[in-house]
Amino acid sequence: MAKFRKEGGKKLPAISTASLPDIIFMLLFFFMTTTTMKENTMLVDVKLPEATELTKLEQKSLAKYIYIGSPKRELQKLNGSEARVQLDDAFAKKAGDVGVHIAKKRDAMPEADQASMIVSLKVDKDTKMGIVTDVKQELRKAYARKIYYTANERSNSY
């Protein structure tokens, strides 16, 4: 049996760290692909409605977002619990704000894309249609006619 025992190499060998960069890269790629950039700080609670016949929003760069829902709990003291419209990082204050906001967003886009701008409406499912209709009317007036009712997939149909 003694012939299997090596004579030299009694020193403590270092653990190979050659694969460490690969692992780190892997982690990096993983986080890069899965994290989505936060579009906005949410001021309103949005639980999306459910539907079955959904289409994917292909070009995210063309989408501008409008959120409608009741303000978050910690903001309700100041803003009440009535449904509000959120544009970027603030609530819409008066009636014409949505149109102005969308026009501004459109102007900031490259000219070639302006016509194909899509307004993605993220609306809480318990919101009353009144406020949604108002927003839709304003979008019509601002000629932002392509809209997108964002919803979650529901597995079963009726």
Add this chain to the structure above:
Amino acid sequence: MKKREIQEINASSMADISFLLLIFFLVTTSMATDKGLFRTLPPPIDPKEQKKTEIEVNTRNLMKILVNSNDKLMVNGEVMDVSRLKEKAKEFIANPANNPDLPEKETVNIPFFGSPKITTKHVISLQNDRGTSYQAYIAVQNELVAAYNELRDEISAKQFDGRKYAQLTEEEQDAVKKYYPLKISEAEPKDYGSKAVGGAQ
């Protein structure tokens, strides 16, 4: 005393393990993709010209859906559950039996189909109240889109040997779209519910 030898840890399988982990996470995490119902709003109307532009639509060509503030549905004067809406809409859009109460048919030339008789003038008008909940509204919209999608799938399967609408080429899809054009009109908003509330006060 003799120093004990410590074996080097074999790290060549580390890469495989991390790959497995990577693939596992890639498969399980759902990337946040936006899904929804796409719609195009009608162009804005000049309040002065509003009366002039009102278009006469024959009653047989019109399917009027009202959703009230209690999320209840009425279709052409008949109370209906959302679950039945799809069938009703399909029958209305296609009018397979050429029923005189359902939309009139016209002969139209469409590539691939020749000149079929289709209901070109049908309009589905959706009117909701200010008090309707968004979920109910989306449910109705969803059923209507489902009706169109099913009809399109059926006609594609019939015309293009069993292929569904999604599997067709772009030209074929355009032809099918012409066969069953999406005609959902969202009527100008009306405010019944809150008036009734006002009256009660």
